[in-house]
Amino acid sequence: MELWYTERGIVPGLGLSVQVSKVLHEEQTDFQHLAIVDTPLFGRMLWLDNIIMTNIKDEFVYHEMISHVALNTHPNPKKVLVIGGGDGGVIREIIKHPSVEKAVLVEIDRRVVETSKQYLPEIACGLEDPKVEVLYEDGIKYVENHKNEFDIIITDSTDPIGPAVGLFEGSFYKSCYDALKEDGIFVAQTESPFYDEELIPRVQQDIRSLYPITKLYLAFIPTYPGGCWSFSMGSKKYDPETVDLSQKPTYTTRYYNHGVHKAAFMLPNFVRDLINK
Amino acid sequence: MELWYTERGIVPGLGLSVQVSKVLHEEQTDFQHLAIVDTPLFGRMLWLDNIIMTNIKDEFVYHEMISHVALNTHPNPKKVLVIGGGDGGVIREIIKHPSVEKAVLVEIDRRVVETSKQYLPEIACGLEDPKVEVLYEDGIKYVENHKNEFDIIITDSTDPIGPAVGLFEGSFYKSCYDALKEDGIFVAQTESPFYDEELIPRVQQDIRSLYPITKLYLAFIPTYPGGCWSFSMGSKKYDPETVDLSQKPTYTTRYYNHGVHKAAFMLPNFVRDLINK
Numbered sequence: 001m002e003l004w005y006t007e008r009g010i011v012p013g014l015g016l017s018v019q020v021s022k023v024l025h026e027e028q029t030d031f032q033h034l035a036i037v038d039t040p041l042f043g044r045m046l047w048l049d050n051i052i053m054t055n056i057k058d059e060f061v062y063h064e065m066i067s068h069v070a071l072n073t074h075p076n077p078k079k080v081l082v083i084g085g086g087d088g089g090v091i092r093e094i095i096k097h098p099s100v101e102k103a104v105l106v107e108i109d110r111r112v113v114e115t116s117k118q119y120l121p122e123i124a125c126g127l128e129d130p131k132v133e134v135l136y137e138d139g140i141k142y143v144e145n146h147k148n149e150f151d152i153i154i155t156d157s158t159d160p161i162g163p164a165v166g167l168f169e170g171s172f173y174k175s176c177y178d179a180l181k182e183d184g185i186f187v188a189q190t191e192s193p194f195y196d197e198e199l200i201p202r203v204q205q206d207i208r209s210l211y212p213i214t215k216l217y218l219a220f221i222p223t224y225p226g227g228c229w230s231f232s233m234g235s236k237k238y239d240p241e242t243v244d245l246s247q248k249p250t251y252t253t254r255y256y257n258h259g260v261h262k263a264a265f266m267l268p269n270f271v272r273d274l275i276n277k
Numbered sequence: 278m279e280l281w282y283t284e285r286g287i288v289p290g291l292g293l294s295v296q297v298s299k300v301l302h303e304e305q306t307d308f309q310h311l312a313i314v315d316t317p318l319f320g321r322m323l324w325l326d327n328i329i330m331t332n333i334k335d336e337f338v339y340h341e342m343i344s345h346v347a348l349n350t351h352p353n354p355k356k357v358l359v360i361g362g363g364d365g366g367v368i369r370e371i372i373k374h375p376s377v378e379k380a381v382l383v384e385i386d387r388r389v390v391e392t393s394k395q396y397l398p399e400i401a402c403g404l405e406d407p408k409v410e411v412l413y414e415d416g417i418k419y420v421e422n423h424k425n426e427f428d429i430i431i432t433d434s435t436d437p438i439g440p441a442v443g444l445f446e447g448s449f450y451k452s453c454y455d456a457l458k459e460d461g462i463f464v465a466q467t468e469s470p471f472y473d474e475e476l477i478p479r480v481q482q483d484i485r486s487l488y489p490i491t492k493l494y495l496a497f498i499p500t501y502p503g504g505c506w507s508f509s510m511g512s513k514k515y516d517p518e519t520v521d522l523s524q525k526p527t528y529t530t531r532y533y534n535h536g537v538h539k540a541a542f543m544l545p546n547f548v549r550d551l552i553n554k
Contacts, residue, residue, distance in 0.1 A: 006283065006294050013318030017283050017292030041290030058471065061545070194335065194499050220497065220505035220545070222471050227504010228497035255545040263540035268338070268497070268532040 005037070007052055010159055011195040011225045016052065018042065024119055029111040031163050036119040042223065044119055046087055048112070048158055052223045054087050059123055062189075063089035064256040065219040065264065066231055070152045070185045071097050072249075072261060073240040077151040078102070081179065083139035083167060085156030086112030088124035094154075095126050096251035103132050104150075108163060110136040140166050143175040150180050155188035160199060168199065170206045173234070177210045183237035186211070192226040193218070193271045200230055201277040207234040215240055216275050217264035219255070230271075241265050282314070284329055287436055288472040288502045293329065295319065295500075301396055306388040308440050313396040319500065321396055323364055325389070325435055329500045331364050336400055339466075340366035341533040342496040342541065343508055347429050347462045348374050349526075349538060350517040354428040355379070358456065360416035360444060362433030363389030365401035371431075372403050373528035380409050381427075385440060387413040417443050420452040427457050432465035437476060445476065447483045450511070454487045460514035463488070469503040470495070470548045477507055478554035484511040492517055493552050494541035496532070507548075508541075518542050 008015040018039050025036040035047040043056030054062065067090050071077050078101045082090050086107035094103045105127070107113055113134060116124040127134055135142065143153070153176045157164040166172055167188070176186050190196075190203050193216075200216065208214040211234030221229040233240060245258035267275070285292040295316050302313040312324040320333030331339065344367050348354050355378045359367050363384035371380045382404070384390055390411060393401040404411055412419065420430070430453045434441040443449055444465070453463050467473070467480050470493075477493065485491040488511030498506040510517060522535035544552070 004283075004292065006281075006292070008294070011318065013296040013316060015281065015283070015294030017285070017294050019290040039290060041288065060547075192499075194497075218497070220471075220495070220503070222469075222503035222505060226497070226499035228499060254547045257543075257546055257549075259543035260545055263543035266534075266536035266540035268537055269534055270337075270531045272534075 007050065010051060011192070014195070014225055016223065016225065018045070018052075025115060027111065029109050031109040034111055034115060036115060046116065046120060049162055051159060053158065054089060054120070054123060055223055056120070056122060058222050059089050060254040061219055061221050062229070063093050063123070064253050066090055066154055066156060066187060066189060067093035068249075068253065068256040069217060069231070069240055069261055069264065070154065070187045070233065072245060073235065073238045073243045074151055074183070074185055075238070079150050080104070080152045080154065081106065081143070081150045083143070083153065083155045083157065084164070085154070087116040087120060088113070088127045090154055090156045091132055092123065092126035095129050095131055098250060101131060105132065105134045106137060106139045106142045107134065108136070108138055140172055140175070143172070143179045146179045148178070148181055150184055152185050152187070153180055157189060159191065168203065173206045173210060177234070180236065185236070185238065186234040188232050190216070190230045190232040192224065192228055193230050193274055194226040194228055197274060200232070200274055203232045204275045207232055211235055213239050215265060216267065216271065218267065218271070219264060284327065287328060288469070291472070291502055293500065293502065295322070295329075302392060304388065306386050308386040311388055311392060313392060323393065323397060326439055328436060330435065331366060331397070331400060332500055333397070333399060335499050336366055337531040338496055338498050339506070340370050340400070341530050343367055343431055343433060343464060343466060344370035345526075345530065345533040346494060346508070346517055346538055346541065347431065347464045347510065349522060349535075350512065350515045350520045351428055351460070351462055352515070356427050357381070357429045357431065358383065358420070358427045360420070360430065360432045360434065361441070362431070364393040364397060365390070365404045367431055367433045368409055369400065369403035372406050372408055375527060378408060382409065382411045383414060383416045383419045384411065385413070385415055417449055417452070420449070420456045423456045425455070425458055427461060429462050429464070430457055434466060436468065445480065450483045450487060454511070457513065462513070462515065463511040465509050467493070467507045467509040469501065469505055470507050470551055471503040471505055474551060477509070477551055480509045481552045484509055488512055490516050492542060493544065493548065495544065495548070496541060
């Protein structure tokens with residue numbers, strides 16, 4: 001019997017349907033519904049509140065692109081903070097950079113980390129690294145209590161519904177700004193420019209009100225609605241578009257390279273119009 | 278009652294689900310099943326054999342990107358051939374270029390053109406232009422009978438199943454090469470690099486065996502599987518990556534600009550690996 005799951009609800013009128021071979025794990029955590037399913041096309045997938053978070057087939061795009069753009073823009077990132085990102089994929093990418101001395105993951109839901117370690121070891125594999133500290137607490141409170149400490153802060157959140165709403169608010173962006181050092185960089189995933197025409201200009205405005213350098217960049221992510229995903233960046237000093245990228249990366253990636261880094265900021269006209277709204 | 282349609286079959290294990298408000302037209306033509314449906318998210322959509330071809334919301338991406346990259350690479354495109362493309366979107370973009378004197382559309386299925394004119398006038402609007410000739414015949418035979426005639430040939434085909442299979446074969450590519458002038462450019466849509474790992478390297482090899490300059494470029498198309506779509510290009514003389522794009526376009530676009538032109542060729546590592554297979 002062929003079983004299919006259709007993700008609906010993020011974008012009204014749209015669904016992504018995925019054939020499912022087996023539900024490997026399912027639970028209601030203190031924060032959300034969590035499921036690990038196996039699929040013929042994507043391999044194992046992590047769903048939170050029935051929304052696709054990550055999967056073995058295409059996770060490399062999101063995790064590389066939310067990490068390496070900022071990490072290659074900053075000349076010497078030593079201390080990096082990840083808010084959310086309990087699957088560990090962003091941490092795995094961050095610790096590829098030899099300059100990084102400490103990476104802190106602040107995930108509100110301990111079960112995301114534990115389940116990812118068990119079922120998605122390819123993604124969660126960096127979480128035991130001695131440079132990595134994993135904290136189970138509210139990311140919003142954490143950044144409020146840390147000042148002038150991080151070179152890079154990455155918000156690897158769920159969609160702006162449910163537990164992550166606060167991670168898309170101006171007060172959170174201000175706390176992140178204050179938690180960054182004087183030349184720090186902030187990055188957040190900010191949904192699809194085809195479907196989220198309200199969120200992207202609002203976040204861009206919030207970031208622009210704080211940082212001298214505000215950018216949006218794009219990546220191809222097949223399992224997120226529309227396959228076109230945006231990342232918003234605020235930078236206190238370094239411009240990701242003019243930074244010297246002539247040195248080859250010392251680590252392996254499957255999506256990111258320096259051409260892709262430059263290309264990601266070359267926005268289609270309708271996206272340019274959206275961020276300048 | 279909420280009605281949904283799920284497109285399945287192109288990529289095993291994957292489906293795109295779209296809420297449908299009304300089926301406006303449905304028929305079995307001599308070549309395929311044709312439907313025009315109205316949807317809350319995408320507006321009117323054209324489906325052929327139950328596969329999404331185009332829609333009012335995102336059609337600009339595909340039509341601009343399959344056309345303007347080659348048209349801006351060639352210094353003086355006068356005569357352009359489109360194989361397939363019965364909805365008229367590619368023609369609409371081609372005739373935006375002031376150098377174009379003649380655009381020929383060879384569509385095997387007359388009903389696609391007629392239905393698009395009736396239900397998708399925003400897309401089909403260029404088909405009545407005096408520079409445009411519309412022929413209802415087999416594109417494969419057409420290119421076999423024309424030599425050294427076109428500056429640009431664009432294959433705007435359906436997927437490589439059903440009536441379009443022959444448009445992905447080496448013999449067709451050879452005929453297109455011969456139908457191009459000595460500095461001509463060939464472009465074809467070639468599916469998703471995430472899901473079609475067999476087709477893309479095969480087409481690239483076929484093109485490479487004919488043209489001194491062979492390229493692949495990408496665009497974000499939400500309604501095609503994975504949202505990441507590839508275009509394969511063979512060029513006899515002009516390199517799309519080194520061409521001078523300093524002059525601003527004289528026409529309006531919603532996706533294409535000269536930054537996007539350059540960026541589209543900056544391929545993620547896994548796509549680079551795929552085309553060099």
